[in-house]
Amino acid sequence: MSKTEKRMIAILGATGHIAKSLTYFLAPSKTEQLYLIARSINRLHSFLDSIDSRQLVNTRSFNEFFHEEYDVIINCVGIGDPAKVNDAGISVLRLTEHFDNMVLDYLGAYPKTMYINFSSGAVYGTDFDRPVDESTSSVVNVNHITAQDFYRIAKMNSETKHRALNNLSIIDLRIFGYFSRFIDLGSQFFLSEVISCVQQRKELLTNPSDIMRDYVHPRDLVSLIELCIAQPFLNDVLDVFSMKPVTKFEILDYFRREYGLEYRVERDTHVLASTGPKSIYYSNNRRAESIGYSPRFTSMESIIEESKVILSGK
Numbered sequence: 001m002s003k004t005e006k007r008m009i010a011i012l013g014a015t016g017h018i019a020k021s022l023t024y025f026l027a028p029s030k031t032e033q034l035y036l037i038a039r040s041i042n043r044l045h046s047f048l049d050s051i052d053s054r055q056l057v058n059t060r061s062f063n064e065f066f067h068e069e070y071d072v073i074i075n076c077v078g079i080g081d082p083a084k085v086n087d088a089g090i091s092v093l094r095l096t097e098h099f100d101n102m103v104l105d106y107l108g109a110y111p112k113t114m115y116i117n118f119s120s121g122a123v124y125g126t127d128f129d130r131p132v133d134e135s136t137s138s139v140v141n142v143n144h145i146t147a148q149d150f151y152r153i154a155k156m157n158s159e160t161k162h163r164a165l166n167n168l169s170i171i172d173l174r175i176f177g178y179f180s181r182f183i184d185l186g187s188q189f190f191l192s193e194v195i196s197c198v199q200q201r202k203e204l205l206t207n208p209s210d211i212m213r214d215y216v217h218p219r220d221l222v223s224l225i226e227l228c229i230a231q232p233f234l235n236d237v238l239d240v241f242s243m244k245p246v247t248k249f250e251i252l253d254y255f256r257r258e259y260g261l262e263y264r265v266e267r268d269t270h271v272l273a274s275t276g277p278k279s280i281y282y283s284n285n286r287r288a289e290s291i292g293y294s295p296r297f298t299s300m301e302s303i304i305e306e307s308k309v310i311l312s313g314k
Contacts, residue, residue, distance in 0.1 A: 006033040007229070010070040012099060013077035014038040014059075018118060018175070020047060020182035021218045022074065022225070027053040034058065037065055065102070069110055072229055073103055075117045079151075089147065096154040104161070107168050114169040116228055119159055119237065121176035121283060122152040128278040132239075134285045159237055171228050172237040176282050177215040179302060181309040190248070191215075191303065194255055195310055197263075204263040206248070214245040214282030217297035218306070227291045234291070239283035246299040254300070259311065 009026070011019050014036035027034055034057040038044040041059055048054040060067070077099040079092055103115055124132045125139060138156065140149060162170040179191050185199075186192070190213075197204040224240060255261035297305075 006031060007071045008033050008035060008068065009072045009074065009229075010035045010037055010060075010065070010068070012037045012062075012065075012073065012075045012103070015040060015043045015047060016076050016078070017180065017183055018178055018221075019074075019076035021178075021180040022076070022222065023048075023053065023057065024051055024182070025218060025222045027051075027056040035060055035068060035070065037062055062102075066106060066109075070113055072114045072116065073106065074225070075099060075103055075115070078118065089150070092150050093154045093157075096158060100158045100161070104165070107165075107170075111168060114171070114229060114231075114234075115162075116171050116173065116225060117158060117162065119155045119172040119174045120152070121174050121239065121281060123155045123159065123174065124283075125152070128281045130280055131282050131284045133283065134287065136285075163235065163237075166235050168235060169231070169233050170235050173224065173228075174237065174239045174283070175216070176240065177213045177299070178218075178221070179215045179306055180218045181306045183310075185310075191251070191307075194251065194261065195307060198255055198259045198261050198311060201260075202262075204252070204261065205266055206252070206263055208265050208267060209248075209279060211248045211278065212245050212280045212282065213248070213299065214242050215299040215302045216240050216242045216295065217302035220295040220297055220302075223296075224288060224293050227288075227293055231291060236287070238288040238291075238293075239285040240288070241283055241286070241295065242297060242299045242302065243295045244298040244300070245282045246303070250300065251303060254304070255307075 009032050011022060011034060013019050014023065015038045023034060023036060026032055036044060036057050036059050038059070039062060041061060044059055045054060048057065078096065100117065107113055107115060121132070123138055124136050138152070140153065159172050162172055183189065183192055185196050194204060196202070220242065221240065228234065252261065252263050256263065
């Protein structure tokens with residue numbers, strides 16, 4: 001790329017949560033030109049108008065994906081909402097496979113393009129009673145595969161294909177937790193429910209288990225992506241982490257203190273775990289540090305900053 005050229009970046013699934021956040025931070029860039037790919041152009045335009053960025057980016061349907069030669073493709077397509085994952089069945093595998101293969105077909109024509117794919121910490125398994133690390137193994141009971149396995153198998157299949165294509169620059173970023181001002185408050189993520197209860201002045205019910213989560217700050221995720229793009233070649237998988245994870249009751253106590261959230265602990269309160277129970281869900285795998293990644297924000301700082309934007313109503 002010359003000093004006068006902009007790097008062409010395609011973002012697939014541009015109306016999704018993470019994709020919206022990336023667009024918000026990357027659209028004003030003077031060195032990168034975004035091509036946002038979505039199924040619903042109307043929804044995409046509505047979002048871009050809401051952040052005053054429609055004139056800064058290019059929008060395309062998936063049918064137009066092959067019309068440009070991109071420097072980087074970021075695949076944000078996927079089912080994120082736990083309730084939708086729980087009901088997805090075979091579609092979670094077919095959806096992941098379809099769009100991943102579409103990008104791999106593109107790389108067949110343009111092998112110099114870098115492919116950044118969003119994977120998930122769920123690939124490590126269905127039980128999380130301690131942080132995962134470089135030595136953690138994922139075990140699938142092949143004689144008793146259940147619906148809780150579908151999502152992680154879909155992600156593992158993609159990662160496996162990417163490592164087999166070691167002549168191509170493909171990076172899988174495993175997300176363990178992500179929260180931003182663009183989250184769908186109708187989804188069944190824990191923080192969506194917390195924010196909704198604050199807005200509606202509704203009591204939140206929770207069980208006594210004090211789970212631990214790691215929410216990477218949007219700016220840290222953008223920083224990691226920019227570090228990936230700066231690599232001349234990289235075929236690898238990187239776990240994404242914040243400066244420090246946070247517990248459920250640290251989050252609840254913050255919102256009670258700052259916003260008057262009322263919550264009640266009941267032992268029998270059901271918590272949806274579409275990909276298996278995750279009492280401690282974060283990674284100590286620091287391979288991303290090898291390319292210079294060093295997060296600047298803790299999980300709590302991310303929650304505080306982004307929730308302020310949502311709750312301010314601006």
